[in-house]
Amino acid sequence: MNILILGSGGREHTFAYKIAQSKHCDTLFVAPGNAGTAQIATNVAIGVTDFEALKTLVLKEHIEMVVVGPEDPLVQGIYDFFKADEQLKKVAVIGPSKEGATLEGSKERAKEFMIAHGIPTAAYESFTEATLKEGQAFLETLQPPYVLKADGLAAGKGVLIIQDLEEAKEELAKMLGGKFGEASTTVVIEEFLDGIELSVFVLTDGKNYKILPTAKDYKRIGEGDTGLNTGGMGAISPVPFVDEALMKKIEDRIVKPTIDGLAKENIEYKGFVFIGLIKVGDEPKVIEYNVRMGDPETEVVLPRIQSDLVQLFQAVSEGTLSREILEIDERSATTVMLVSGGYPEAYEKGKVITGIDTVEDSIVFHAGTTTKDGAVVTNGGRVIAVTSFDNDFKEAIKKSYQNIEKLHFDRMYYRTDIGFDL
Ligand code: AMP
Ligand code: GLY
Numbered sequence: 308m309n310i311l312i313l314g315s316g317g318r319e320h321t322f323a324y325k326i327a328q329s330k331h332c333d334t335l336f337v338a339p340g341n342a343g344t345a346q347i348a349t350n351v352a353i354g355v356t357d358f359e360a361l362k363t364l365v366l367k368e369h370i371e372m373v374v375v376g377p378e379d380p381l382v383q384g385i386y387d388f389f390k391a392d393e394q395l396k397k398v399a400v401i402g403p404s405k406e407g408a409t410l411e412g413s414k415e416r417a418k419e420f421m422i423a424h425g426i427p428t429a430a431y432e433s434f435t436e437a438t439l440k441e442g443q444a445f446l447e448t449l450q451p452p453y454v455l456k457a458d459g460l461a462a463g464k465g466v467l468i469i470q471d472l473e474e475a476k477e478e479l480a481k482m483l484g485g486k487f488g489e490a491s492t493t494v495v496i497e498e499f500l501d502g503i504e505l506s507v508f509v510l511t512d513g514k515n516y517k518i519l520p521t522a523k524d525y526k527r528i529g530e531g532d533t534g535l536n537t538g539g540m541g542a543i544s545p546v547p548f549v550d551e552a553l554m555k556k557i558e559d560r561i562v563k564p565t566i567d568g569l570a571k572e573n574i575e576y577k578g579f580v581f582i583g584l585i586k587v588g589d590e591p592k593v594i595e596y597n598v599r600m601g602d603p604e605t606e607v608v609l610p611r612i613q614s615d616l617v618q619l620f621q622a623v624s625e626g627t628l629s630r631e632i633l634e635i636d637e638r639s640a641t642t643v644m645l646v647s648g649g650y651p652e653a654y655e656k657g658k659v660i661t662g663i664d665t666v667e668d669s670i671v672f673h674a675g676t677t678t679k680d681g682a683v684v685t686n687g688g689r690v691i692a693v694t695s696f697d698n699d700f701k702e703a704i705k706k707s708y709q710n711i712e713k714l715h716f717d718r719m720y721y722r723t724d725i726g727f728d729l
Pocket of ligand 2: 524538539597600601602603604
């Protein structure tokens with residue numbers, strides 16, 4: 308069948324890499340894609356939320372499956388758009404309905420869902436401009452640090468963790484006053500959870516599910532997890548400290564109630580659930596849901612999946628996921644992100660990238676890249692992810708770093724300590 312992937316990051320190049328290997332894939336399209344996807348698929352210059360243009364493409368190219376990478380089109384209802392259209396409704400869309408996507412689109416909604424279904428999470432209250440005073444009074448009852456979350460999508464910047472009470476009260480006022488625009492008209496104030504983070508990924512058809520490999524990402528720009536938050540600077544899968552006992556708790560208390568909760572609420576959900584967790588002592592608690600795969604977690608999770616991804620997606624679409632077998636490569640996978648100097652603040656684009664062809668024993672996934680005058684050049688903050696495998700995750704990281712030595716672009720930056728805390 309012909310398949311379309313939406314997005315342009317390292318996540319989407321990794322999807323393209325796996326889907327291109329499937330015996331079920333004939334022609335693969337990526338909209339808009341990057342220089343990496345262009346090598347294995349056909350890039351089409353359409354934005355991920357331009358539903359009408361995507362419809363035209365799907366009909367013209369006889370596309371039977373659409374795999375949605377980022378959250379924006381999901382939150383805007385791409386699944387519902389396809390299902391409501393006579394000509395498109397048979398197309399398999401891998402991603403939740405608009406209602407399902409509210410688990411990521413609204414932090415308040417996600418918290419209400421967790422409470423309704425008994426899923427362990429941090430205690431919270433939510434506030435609007437009308438209840439600012441109550442919000443500030445609530446902060447006074449908490450211990451620092453204070454966790455403030457913009458309710459809506461804020462490009463990964465909407466969570467503030469603040470030590471000082473007065474500063475937290477001021478920030479709350481700023482957020483409710485429109486600091487993140489519409490996204491912060493409601494703010495969730497949450498109990499701070501002290502522990503180590505990990506992510507669990509679930510593929511579901513809305514009733515049945517498969518738990519995919521776990522991963523841990525490194526979100527801060529600086530060594531030792533310091534400095535500004537980024538989309539992610541590296542990742543490791545599996546997470547070495549997740550043993551069977553912890554995984555059982557995660558499945559029984561979090562994954563199963565989440566999927567059952569979706570079914571009970573009659574929410575159509577055929578896609579990924581990315582569950583961000585903090586392990587507090589030995590207890591896993593949910594800090595967030597995302598309704599898509601993570602980036603760069605995808606660059607370590609998908610390469611470990613040995614089963615045919617398109618076959619799994621077909622089963623997701625048809626509601627027959629329980630019949631499928633998920634085969635996983637037991638080795639560890641690690642990835643290190645190369646980013647543009649200045650990221651996550653201002654950075655330049657258009658820098659020529661050299662050395663990609665000389666990489667051995669690692670996989671280069673393109674993120675913010677494009678082609679210009681026959682050369683691969685930088686086109687975003689996060690530029691390339693270098694993924695490696697080994698039985699020992701430390702050896703896998705070494706391989707990524709050895710290959711990074713061969714790669715170059717002006718003002719290239721990366722963290723040299725991915726996995727330092729494991
Ligand atoms: P989120 O966008 O909800 O994933 O939050 C971004 C980051 O803030 C998370 O990856 C955590 O590092 C941190 N965080 C969010 N909520 C909490 C919490 N309740 N306690 C401690 N850290 C948190
Ligand atoms: N790496 C975190 C995310 O994709 O949200």
